[in-house]
Amino acid sequence: MTVTNASQAAQAVGWEAPEALLRADPELADLLTGEAARRGESLQLLAGENVTSAAVLAALGGPLIDKYAEGYPGRRHHTGCSLADAAELLAVDRAERLFAADHANVQPRSATSAMLAAYAALLKPGDVVLAMSLEHGGHLSCGSRANFSGRWFDFIGYGVHEQDNLIDLDQVRELAKLHRPKAIIAGGISYPRHIDWAGFRKIADEVDAYLIASAAQVTGLVAAGAAPSPVPYADVTVAATHKLLRGPRGGLLLCTAELADRVDRAVFPFTQGGAAMNEVAGKAVALAQAGTPEFGAYIRRAVDGARSLAAAMERGGARPLTGGTDTHLVTVDVSPLGVTGVEAERRCAAAGLMLGKCALPYDPAPAAETSGIRLGTGAVAAQGMGESELTEVGELVTSLLSGGAESQVGARIGARVRELARAFAGG
Numbered sequence: 001m002t003v004t005n006a007s008q009a010a011q012a013v014g015w016e017a018p019e020a021l022l023r024a025d026p027e028l029a030d031l032l033t034g035e036a037a038r039r040g041e042s043l044q045l046l047a048g049e050n051v052t053s054a055a056v057l058a059a060l061g062g063p064l065i066d067k068y069a070e071g072y073p074g075r076r077h078h079t080g081c082s083l084a085d086a087a088e089l090l091a092v093d094r095a096e097r098l099f100a101a102d103h104a105n106v107q108p109r110s111a112t113s114a115m116l117a118a119y120a121a122l123l124k125p126g127d128v129v130l131a132m133s134l135e136h137g138g139h140l141s142c143g144s145r146a147n148f149s150g151r152w153f154d155f156i157g158y159g160v161h162e163q164d165n166l167i168d169l170d171q172v173r174e175l176a177k178l179h180r181p182k183a184i185i186a187g188g189i190s191y192p193r194h195i196d197w198a199g200f201r202k203i204a205d206e207v208d209a210y211l212i213a214s215a216a217q218v219t220g221l222v223a224a225g226a227a228p229s230p231v232p233y234a235d236v237t238v239a240a241t242h243k244l245l246r247g248p249r250g251g252l253l254l255c256t257a258e259l260a261d262r263v264d265r266a267v268f269p270f271t272q273g274g275a276a277m278n279e280v281a282g283k284a285v286a287l288a289q290a291g292t293p294e295f296g297a298y299i300r301r302a303v304d305g306a307r308s309l310a311a312a313m314e315r316g317g318a319r320p321l322t323g324g325t326d327t328h329l330v331t332v333d334v335s336p337l338g339v340t341g342v343e344a345e346r347r348c349a350a351a352g353l354m355l356g357k358c359a360l361p362y363d364p365a366p367a368a369e370t371s372g373i374r375l376g377t378g379a380v381a382a383q384g385m386g387e388s389e390l391t392e393v394g395e396l397v398t399s400l401l402s403g404g405a406e407s408q409v410g411a412r413i414g415a416r417v418r419e420l421a422r423a424f425a426g427g
């Protein structure tokens with residue numbers, strides 16, 4: 001793509017390199033223009049990605065970016081914090097109302113940092129934790145040996161049924177009774193169905209364990225009432241503001257009044273220093289937007305669209321896990337189409353369909369290859385796509401993957417993807 005074409009494509013998604021950046025760093029300005037253009041010419045179907053709203057971007061780039069504000073409103077280490085305090089209280093109050101939570105902490109810099117703080121609030125190193133195994137869809141922060149979680153705690157993994165790929169609460173109960181964990185974690189990154197938070201709570205009570213909801217993937221669904229809320233059941237709920245919520249990259253903790261102090265101290269000073277006050281401001285904006293009818297309509301498009309996407313891919317010969325989805329997530333076995341997850345990801349990316357390879361539960365393929373792909377409809381629903389477009393996207397993916405490596409199929413599908421991407425680039 002030439003620089004002129006790139007800046008035209010970038011403008012189509014509403015981004016233009018500001019003068020100050022062009023003058024100070026034309027090299028980086030070019031990279032950013034290229035990235036905006038890349039997004040404008042392709043469809044973002046990576047499950048965790050979205051399109052941050054313009055209002056959130058304005059808050060992120062606003063004056064609070066320069067404010068040092070260690071501590072909490074009314075109890076800061078730094079001076080000059082009265083407006084920062086007001087912004088944080090606004091974000092906290094909006095989060096508590098939106099999720100009907102006793103207490104919210106809006107400072108975690110990411111969902112992983114929020115997980116770290118949740119563990120720090122409730123556990124001691126060496127404690128036993130029962131969580132969805134990584135092979136079945138648990139996040140790295142749920143016991144990966146490469147992550148602090150797996151290094152500092154003793155993780156036991158529960159999984160999904162081999163036949164229907166649904167969470168098996170009987171297995172969770174059995175493991176809980178056998179291992180007596182200090183905490184049970186419900187939730188994961190690629191589970192497409194609603195989670196029975198009440199069922200997990202019951203098991204946690206039976207073994208006197210804390211229940212932590214790992215709910216970053218579904219935060220926006222819960223906000224819109226499109227998925228059951230973990231908040232009434234979990235001791236601590238770990239949420240993300242950058243996924244379906246369309247806010248800044250960041251984490252959010254919700255907890256009971258009883259645990260409020262422990263959770264706050266686990267964020268600051270235990271795991272973080274000064275809060276990123278511009279991100280806190282951006283979270284306040286996103287949390288306000290999440291209460292609007294427009295947000296509800298976007299979430300409905302995401303969920304209905306995901307269902308259509310799964311159905312279209314099933315008609316095209318792929319196998320959606322659990323037979324479909326309740327959420328914005330579609331996890332699909334592509335082995336019936338004769339490709340691995342890695343090959344599917346590569347071929348789709350070349351045609352502008354940006355989705356992720358995904359190891360499936362009981363995946364017979366090596367971890368480096370995988371048999372699956374995972375798609376999320378958040379970003380494209382935010383841009384206005386709904387059921388009919390996502391049905392077409394599902395058809396494009398499966399015809400691309402079943403069409404062999406012929407470049408003509410790829411070229412035709414790539415052209416159609418670009419058309420769709422351009423038509424919806426402006427949101």
Ligand SMILES: *Cc1c(COP(=O)(O)O)cnc(C)c1O
Nearest residue numbers: 110111112139188189214216217
């Ligand atoms: C996305 C996600 C994370 C990680 O979020 P980061 O902000 O990238 O740290 C953790 N857990 C779950 C369940 C997620 O969906």
